[in-house]
Amino acid sequence: MGANLLCNYGESVAMLLFGIGFGNLLLQSNLIKKIIGLNIMDTAIYLFLAEKGYISGRVAPIITDGVQDVNKYINPIPSGLVLTGIVVSVSVTALMLSLSIRLYRRYHTLNLDKVAMILKKEDK
Amino acid sequence: MEFVQNFPAFSIMLCLFAGIVSSVLKKNAAKWLNTILIIVVGAMSVAVLYYTASMNTVYVYQMGRFSAPWGNELRIGCLEAGTALFFCIIMLLSLLGGRTHLEEDVESSRHNLYYVLINLLLSSLLALVYTNDLFTAYVFVEINTIAACGLIMVRQNGRTIEAAIRYMIMSLLGSGMLLLGICMLYDLTGHLLMSNIHEQVLSIVAEGTYKVPLLVAIAIISVGLAIKSALFPFHAWLPDAYGYSTVSSAAILSSLVSKGYIFLLIKIIYRVLGFEVFHDSGIINVFFIFGLCGMIFGSFSAIRENDIKRMISFSSVAQIGYIYMGFGLGTKEAMIASIYHIFAHAVCKSLLFIASSGLTDVSNRSRHFVDLTGAAYRNKIAGVGFTVGALSMVGIPLFPGFISKLLFAQASILNHGKMLPALIVLAISTILNAIYFLKTVIRIYIPVENGRNLTITFRQQRLFGVTLLLFIVFSLALGSCSQPIVDLIRQGLESEIISSIPNTIYQLAQSLMI
Numbered sequence: 001m002g003a004n005l006l007c008n009y010g011e012s013v014a015m016l017l018f019g020i021g022f023g024n025l026l027l028q029s030n031l032i033k034k035i036i037g038l039n040i041m042d043t044a045i046y047l048f049l050a051e052k053g054y055i056s057g058r059v060a061p062i063i064t065d066g067v068q069d070v071n072k073y074i075n076p077i078p079s080g081l082v083l084t085g086i087v088v089s090v091s092v093t094a095l096m097l098s099l100s101i102r103l104y105r106r107y108h109t110l111n112l113d114k115v116a117m118i119l120k121k122e123d124k
Numbered sequence: 125m126e127f128v129q130n131f132p133a134f135s136i137m138l139c140l141f142a143g144i145v146s147s148v149l150k151k152n153a154a155k156w157l158n159t160i161l162i163i164v165v166g167a168m169s170v171a172v173l174y175y176t177a178s179m180n181t182v183y184v185y186q187m188g189r190f191s192a193p194w195g196n197e198l199r200i201g202c203l204e205a206g207t208a209l210f211f212c213i214i215m216l217l218s219l220l221g222g223r224t225h226l227e228e229d230v231e232s233s234r235h236n237l238y239y240v241l242i243n244l245l246l247s248s249l250l251a252l253v254y255t256n257d258l259f260t261a262y263v264f265v266e267i268n269t270i271a272a273c274g275l276i277m278v279r280q281n282g283r284t285i286e287a288a289i290r291y292m293i294m295s296l297l298g299s300g301m302l303l304l305g306i307c308m309l310y311d312l313t314g315h316l317l318m319s320n321i322h323e324q325v326l327s328i329v330a331e332g333t334y335k336v337p338l339l340v341a342i343a344i345i346s347v348g349l350a351i352k353s354a355l356f357p358f359h360a361w362l363p364d365a366y367g368y369s370t371v372s373s374a375a376i377l378s379s380l381v382s383k384g385y386i387f388l389l390i391k392i393i394y395r396v397l398g399f400e401v402f403h404d405s406g407i408i409n410v411f412f413i414f415g416l417c418g419m420i421f422g423s424f425s426a427i428r429e430n431d432i433k434r435m436i437s438f439s440s441v442a443q444i445g446y447i448y449m450g451f452g453l454g455t456k457e458a459m460i461a462s463i464y465h466i467f468a469h470a471v472c473k474s475l476l477f478i479a480s481s482g483l484t485d486v487s488n489r490s491r492h493f494v495d496l497t498g499a500a501y502r503n504k505i506a507g508v509g510f511t512v513g514a515l516s517m518v519g520i521p522l523f524p525g526f527i528s529k530l531l532f533a534q535a536s537i538l539n540h541g542k543m544l545p546a547l548i549v550l551a552i553s554t555i556l557n558a559i560y561f562l563k564t565v566i567r568i569y570i571p572v573e574n575g576r577n578l579t580i581t582f583r584q585q586r587l588f589g590v591t592l593l594l595f596i597v598f599s600l601a602l603g604s605c606s607q608p609i610v611d612l613i614r615q616g617l618e619s620e621i622i623s624s625i626p627n628t629i630y631q632l633a634q635s636l637m638i
Contacts, residue, residue: 041300052311088266
């Protein structure tokens with residue numbers, strides 16, 4: 001068990017980072033820190049994918065010097081998934097940041113707990 | 125290959141293009157484009173449904189020219205086509221019913237943006253229903269989330285901003301877990317297409333290797349989708365998001381968006397993991413317990429609520445608990461009951477939201493129960509609509525809610541270990557439903573001296589009235605003709621892929637080039 005963790009250290013780091021990002025996104029009360037957590041979480045998944053797609057001793061799947069042997073190149077699909085994932089996470093981050101600007105303009109705070117308290121007062 | 129087989133791909137593409145075009149259109153043009161689009165997509169779904177149901181066939185549609193392990197595919201059977209048709213009907217009716225409120229809640233210059241979001245939402249829902257590729261499913265899940273966030277945000281006040289942020293945070297947690305689960309599953313099986321993953325999962329299970337990673341992947345995917353569809357402990361964002369957005373958005377969010385995720389989960393259970401593998405994984409017990417908790421606690425929260433829209437939102441938590449309880453029972457019958465309940469709940473919940481907006485209109489826009497007293501006399505059709513929805517939620521015969529409760533009860537009898545808790549909680553939940561829904565119905569039918577509140581007749585709100593009538597007819601049809609629908613669901617769940625066909629557009633282009 002321990003040996004496996006050590007030799008797959010890339011994946012272990014990815015899972016650790018995923019946990020850190022997930023915890024930040026869930027538990028931080030500051031919105032900017034939440035968004036940073038979101039980015040750490042997404043990046044951890046890309047690291048995981050990149051680790052899984054890489055085969056040591058092989059090169060990126062771009063044909064060089066006319067070598068067409070499959071065994072010379074790494075698996076290109078995880079890289080494609082990472083690219084798609086990056087596009088998704090960029091757009092989601094942009095949306096979250098624009099929402100935070102809206103919230104700040106209205107309540108002059110980025111702290112979600114404070115916003116909740118202000119809303120409770122408004123109700124009364 | 126027949127032309128009708130292209131329709132699912134067409135309808136997804138049409139919605140995406142309509143979304144792009146709407147961004148430069150004027151308000152009315154965007155509105156009409158959207159209405160026509162939904163009708164066209166609905167008609168196409170009818171054709172596909174007729175084709176698949178009459179031929180009793182399921183086919184795989186290759187997008188582009190790449191064959192199975194590499195290309196992207198759609199998988200179309202009668203369950204998928206029926207769900208697409210159903211989503212179109214509910215979306216159209218919700219939009220029609222909320223149109224007057226939309227005029228008030230949204231600035232006139234931003235109406236076309238609202239329809240951009242609606243079109244994108246429809247395209248992502250259709251893609252979730254039809255796709256046979258897990259990563260495509262993930263991408264459209266994200267599109268769905270962003271569009272849903274926009275639908276909450278479109279009414280500009282502090283409440284909706286806060287609700288949208290909370291919704292986004294929970295959704296992003298869910299989609300992060302879903303993505304990680306999909307990546308792990310890809311890592312284990314080496315495939316992204318559902319049918320290929322299924323074969324590999326079966327061989328992994330047969331060999332007995334990778335038990336823990338497979339279990340972790342299943343658990344992460346399940347929890348991710350459960351967070352996104354607001355299963356009980358993750359429902360905190362739901363009442364604000366549904367309660368404060370404009371009424372069409374609330375109806376669409378509660379009846380379609382969360383159901384899209386649940387439908388994806390059903391696809392993953394059946395097409396990716398296989399029912400037996402999922403059944404043996406133990407996740408179903410987790411679903412069962414949280415489903416039961418949701419049924420009770422959702423109802424308790426709804427009883428404590430003084431705001432009619434938030435009450436209806438909390439009732440969604442209870443109903444989603446029913447659906448997950450069906451998954452948790454772990455029999456085919458229960459799965460059929462869950463899918464039927466998805467339909468029944470979608471109709472009744474959107475009906476309730478639309479009708480409650482009619483009731484608040486005649487009560488000085490107040491959503492508190494005290495002010496709603498006698499509202500059904502001031503707006504008769506909304507009162508009738510609300511009563512129909514409430515009776516269906518409680519589970520009175522003739523209405524769809526009764527059929528789904530009956531199916532759940534029948535299914536739970538087949539599972540000896542879980543029969544007793546399921547039946548007891550079903551009974552308790554029915555009583556709780558009755559308490560808060562009938563309380564509201566009685567409240568709106570108490571006659572009061574009508575001094576300051578205005579009265580709205582049918583003539584003053586023709587569109588709203590006709591929409592509610594259509595909703596009522598639709599829900600009665602769903603409740604009284606349940607057997608064909610149940611048969612269709614069964615047929616859709618049991619069918620296996622018969623034929624795999626390439627894209628005709630590509631063939632056409634190729635023949636033209638030659």
